[in-house]
Amino acid sequence: MTKPPLTLFLAAPRGFCAGVDRAIKIVEMALAKWGAPVYVRHEIVHNKYVVDDLRAKGAVFVEELDECPDDRPVIFSAHGVPKSVPAEADKRQMIYVDATCPLVSKVHIEAERHHEAGLQIIMIGHEGHPETIGTMGQLPEGAVLLVETEADVAQLEVRDETALAYVTQTTLSVDDTIGIVGALTARFPSIRGPHKEDICYATTNRQAAVKAMAARCEAMLVVGAPNSSNSRRLVEVGARAGCGYAQLVQRAADIDWRSLEGISTIGVTAGASAPEVLVNEVIEALQARFDVTIEQVETATENVEFKVPRVLRASA
Known part of the structure; x- marks a missing residue:
């Protein structure tokens, strides 16, 4: 027929992308250096095929650090982790490798810089996504307000309308984010944005x-x-x-x-x-x-x- x-x-x-490529390479190189098992906190990247392949090579995927033994290396996923995670690993004297994408790390640094300058941070992102949790976790609890939609902007209660900055998750819809940024700047004209957009x-x-x-x-x-x-x-x-x-x-x-x-x-x-x-x-x-x-x-x-x-x- x-x-x-x-x-x-x-x-x-x-x-x-380069960040995913790097994260997978980190797990493979860690296995080559230390042998199996190597622990990975959260899926190294969000893809079942990739995770299953690395698991077959000796990677053990867990959701939290307390599932890892002290005497084996642990890798933090490409999405980034709250500051409390490496702090806990240091306390337990664990060997760890941070596979956070450098473009996500850039957002972390921006958020910290704004916080140190006395600005309240608004994050555009998806609630519960590991990257959002990691970015918000760079600062003390309550220091970052999360918005997911333009409607959320109208509901925001901020400390000082003249002392605000925003950051965004790196994997958002470009068009949706433009709309949310527009709503933020319309409501808070003096809000500061990133030097270069956060969406990767x-x-x-x-x-x-x-x-x-x-x-x-x-x-x-x-x-x-x-x-x-x-x-x-x-x-x-x-x-x-x-x-x-x-x-x-x-x-x-x-x-x-x-x-x-x-x-x-x-x-x-x-x-x-x-x-x-x-x-x-x-x-x-x-x-x-x-x-x-x-x-x-x-x-x-x-x-x-x-x-x-x-x-x-x-x-x-």
Whole structure:
């Protein structure tokens, strides 16, 4: 039987960013240096395939430090941790490696600098997300107010309207954040923002690529995990930018084929914590059902690289 034709628009950039690449490398290098098991507090990045692969190599994933023994190394995830976590590790004389993405660390430093200058901090982020917990945990409890929506801005009760600064989670929707920042500056004209926006280059670039191809696609598949903030934002961005149907899939097995019946154009991208092997798996699944023509939609070139911590470089 003849396969129906399908034009597949493949977003570029997509998939792993420099921070995710570095975090995975940190776990692999720690295993090479200290042997298994190496403990990892929280999923190193939000992707089941990556976590399962590292677990098979000897990484043990836990949610809290009290699940780790004193005599084995522990790694803090790319999302960052509250200050209380390394403080507790120091108290227990543990070996630990911080895999926090340098762009998340930049937000931590900004928040501390504003706090030291006597400003109250407003964080734009998602409640309960590890990155938000980590950033808010850089400062004393109550020093940071969290807003998730423009409506939240109207409800804010601040200490002094003239002494405010804002920071943001690095994986938010660029468009949503612009709206929230607009609401903050309208209500608090003297509020200070970051020198350079907090939303990371990888989040911005992946959303831009999705916008560039969305109107040309009848459907879009975003490869990523349900707990990955940047992957979920890509689904939302695709739908808003004119794509009729956008679905988040962890693996090719998750594709809802009934929703793709009768289509002739599809977009494929991947969140910053999704490996290219899973993108290829999705492409192969599409090729098994359609006569696929692949067209690359490239909106940026990325060549960012972050060094691993010195403690691991010394052993390499």
